[in-house]
Amino acid sequence: MVNCMKRENYIKTQTVIVGSGVAGLFTALCLPDDREILIITKENLKDADSYLAQGGVCVLKSVDDYNCYYEDTMKAGHYENNPDAVRVMIESSPDIIGTLVELGVQFDTNDGGDFDYTREGAHRRSRILHFKDETGKQITDTLLAIAMKRKNVTFVTRTTMIDLIERDNECFGIVCEDEYGEMGAIIADDIILATGGIGGLFLNSTNYPHITGDSFALSLKHGVELQNMNYIQIHPTTLYSKKKGRRFLISESVRGEGAILLNENGERFTDELQPRDVVTNAIVEEMRKFGTDHVYLTLPTMTSEEAAERFPNIFEACKEEGYDLTKDRVPVTPAQHYMMGGVKTDINGATSMKHLWAVGETACNGVHGKNRLASNSLLESLVFAKRAADLIASDKSEKDKNFPDVDLKSYPNKTEIQKEFRKLIMDEIKGKDEEFYDKWCNDEN
DSSP, X not given: OOOOOOGGGSEEEEEEEXXXXXXXXXXXXXXXXXXXXXXXXXXXXXXXXXXXXXXXXXXOOSGGGHHHHHHHHHHHTTTOSOHHHHHHHHHHHHHHHHHHHHHTOOOOBOTTSSBOOBOOTTOSSOOEEOSTTOHHHHHHHHHHHHHHHOTTEEEEOSEEEEEEEEXXXXXXXXXXXXXXXXXXXXXXXXXXXXXXXXXXXXXXXXSOTTOOOHHHHHHHHHTOOEEOTTOEEEEEEEEOOSSOSOOOBOOHHHHHTTOEEEOTTSOBOSOTTSOHHHHHHHHHHHHHXXXXXXXXXXXXXXXXXXXXXXXXXXXXXXXXXXXXXTTSOEEEEEEEEEESOEEEOOTTSBOSSBTEEEOGGGEEOSSSTTSOOTTOHHHHHHHHHHHHHHHHHHOOOOOOOOOOOOOGGGOOOHHHHHHHHHHHHHHHHHHHOHHHHHHHGGGBO
């Protein structure tokens, strides 16, 4: 006899969102306030990679910049981008930024009180809004504070999604496990995956270690279409350290303000404002040439005081390691950073499975192509989260209430599940691009 959870003990809600970063939160805030929403997150509410986004968020400043912005995005993505997704993202950006400002998000301004736009790698114009060097934290904190006041939004922390509940390519909910090992089933009209990328599978990553691509593994198990799983961005500049743990990102915006890269001989060896993958390859070649595992970064265009004002967290992190970013050569090295591929979606966040949606870094609608343009990630998350929310809200169709039974006793422990998930994802990456796998994934965690 199958020992199934009693159906009356299932948690039932209208929408379950897996992940508490920018994409998950903005989706929740864009849904009607009379819609019951449950947000689960693997660790604590603020342990989301969105909090770590330093550089900023892009915006179309004027129609005159459209063609330039579009071409910069396409070129960075090796022209493998989905043109429709790029168009939608850029055209939607002014409204999205306007909404953020209305919600209380702050961006740095110049002496005249206007937005202070900056430029990063592969951008030909300054079109990036920022808040010091913690733009992601500013946006995510604001969205989280609002969501926590919404009566229709409930948060459950330290709870991990371990399975999808589906039948005949229709998703009915998720199985999850809390920090005490208790399992449960959540049944919902719509299930939204916002679990981020895969950095936790790598030894060296800018991501939190619990970000392990759970949505991708479950998609592989349940036949949900994935796309470009080998399109993984390696960020060129993280603070070099022999310590274990998450790598501290030194934002591309530092190079946008004039920082340069130097080799062991103190020689500048590349144009620092090229696309990330180009700069990463140049660094790897320089490390190979000198037999080292790092190069150096320095910011000669600013004083210590100016750098501490513009990049307070980065300046302090370098200082803690004994370096003044403006005077010293700070050792930096590439590390895994971002997932361009993921769960395949259309430009409204819909996956190949009915009532299953994906947003943020988890989703792949092709907007980034093979390589993401700097500071497009926060914008992409916001734009397509809103589109998913709008489509979900407009769906008046009746869903089959006869959901499948769940045998909670059939699941192994969380450690075994995570081991299985890791193998599924890494095998998929290797099958797609063995050269990339051999170059970057052999240091997997």
